[in-house]
Amino acid sequence: MPVIKSAIKKLRQDKKREKQNDELRSALKKALRVAKKAKSGKSVATAISTVDKAAKHKIIHTNKAARLKSRIAKLLKK
Numbered sequence: 832m833p834v835i836k837s838a839i840k841k842l843r844q845d846k847k848r849e850k851q852n853d854e855l856r857s858a859l860k861k862a863l864r865v866a867k868k869a870k871s872g873k874s875v876a877t878a879i880s881t882v883d884k885a886a887k888h889k890i891i892h893t894n895k896a897a898r899l900k901s902r903i904a905k906l907l908k909k
Contacts, residue, residue: 852890859885866903875907 833839859881866878879900886896 852888855881855885855888855890859890863899863903867906870906872907875903878903 833842862874862878862881866874882891882896882899882903885891886893891899
């Protein structure tokens, strides 16, 4: 355990951020799964929104987000 006051605060922040990132990552996986299975407009829109949020918070790379969105959009065209 950290002794210095700033290190204690940093540990608190890291735990909080890790929890938020895990939640967003699991929401992303779930949204992609649902969009691939359902192929409806609403599920695709939700998945694209979740992908954008993940890219904004640097959970995934921007180029990966673009690639995922492109693949999801293709599902809707078919």
